Amino acid sequence: MNYFFILYMPKKHLECVWIFFSVRRLIMKQPIYKTLFACFLLLCALSVGCGGNIVKGKVTFDDGEPLPLGTVQFESNDQIFYGKIHTDGFYTLATDTGKKENVPNGSYRVCIVGAIGEGKKMAPIGGVDYNRIIPESLIDKKYTMASTSGLTCDVKGKTTFDITVTKP
DSSP states (O other), rough: OOOGGGGGHHHHHHHHHHHHHHHHHHHHOOOOHHHHHHHHHHHHHHTTSSSSEEEEEEEEEEEEOOSSSSSSEESSSSSEEEEEOOOSEEEOOBBBTBOOBHHHHEEEEEEEEOOOEEEEEEEOBTOOOOOOOEESSSSSSSGGSSSOOEEEEESSSSSSEEEEEEEO
């Protein structure tokens, strides 16, 4: 086999080639049943994931009506997870990239952001009607910050965390 092309590869690619040949050499020295067992263990480890938890729930007003929009935010000291609230009030946590994420066990402070609906039409200024609408929060302002919401969730395993909020 001609290894001449390796001389012109970037260092990062050389490391990948070295790892590939090292693993190949290791596998070739083992009996087939050990190789198949190792592949099986790797497949099991990948299918299980990192052992985190999916957190989902529903956000409703105190009268039972679902909150139709906004984002539920779970905060710990070092991580933040988000869950977009759908029109039926349900959410599932994800990372800031939008990917559904396994949430580690622990205690989280919870708040709701972006729950803003159409407000009142702005009064004319100096006789000129600018036809502007001032947005209004759909929920009490205390729920918009994790430090003031009073909402906490202890995540242990698959968790359903329903939230009831009040209107302003």
